[in-house]
Amino acid sequence: MDKEAILITARCPIRTTLELLGGKWKLLILFQLHHAPFRLSALRKNIPDISEKMLIQELKSLQESGLVLRQNFGEVPPRVEYQLTAIGRQTMPLIEQMRAFALAYEEELRRNTASGQ
Amino acid sequence: MDKEAILITARCPIRTTLELLGGKWKLLILFQLHHAPFRLSALRKNIPDISEKMLIQELKSLQESGLVLRQNFGEVPPRVEYQLTAIGRQTMPLIEQMRAFALAYEEELRRNTASGQ
DNA sequence: TGCTATACTAACCTTTTTGTGTGTATGGAT
């Protein structure tokens, strides 16, 4: 086995993704936006336990990374919609894998509980 | 669109996975162990900037979730090896997707830089 | 005049995560 090859250095793709998507909320927001563009208030309804500050903060971070697009309609009272960009949409397979993993994990838990371990 | 269906609640698979694998180090450790079982000291070499405490702490957390198996050879000085369990191995597709996403993202960055935007 | 709705800011605080530095046990080699 080539142990040099697996050395984890500063610019490794896992870290890149962690920086872009890490934290408690970003993936949940992206998952929402995968369904449709949403206004801030709608996102808050769909992610009940996020605070307004976090939502705005994370949306801004996602904009800055180019994963989310902010569309301001310039109305009063304000109307702003958030939607995924092309790269933003590419987070879906990742989210799908997270889902798949969670299901497999819970299935495994059930198996172990059933067999009395 | 069925807005009820996409409401993110406390027991959602994304959150489950985030709880199991979130944080700065767990996925890097799992990625290492995907190659082969490793001793603590070897893991430290492959993940140069992790502290010993973090490594031990995260390995313990991964054991407790059933993703990693600890094998103590009972020698002196201590010899302990860590390896993936069956469910632990199921994190690979996820890691692969993270890698794929990071590459796509960087590709996109390059495209935007090249076109002067 | 005063209230509503909406997206957002800023100040401040708490909690969680991560890091540092030191100590422990022990068989074997020097």
Add this chain to the structure above:
DNA sequence: ATCCATACACACAAAAAGGTTAGTATAGCA
């Protein structure tokens, strides 16, 4: 006797993440 190697544990400190509360702006409506 002394020191080494290895996998920890423990106390503490620093930094990052997350949360709460109180504003701001303004068109339209009662």
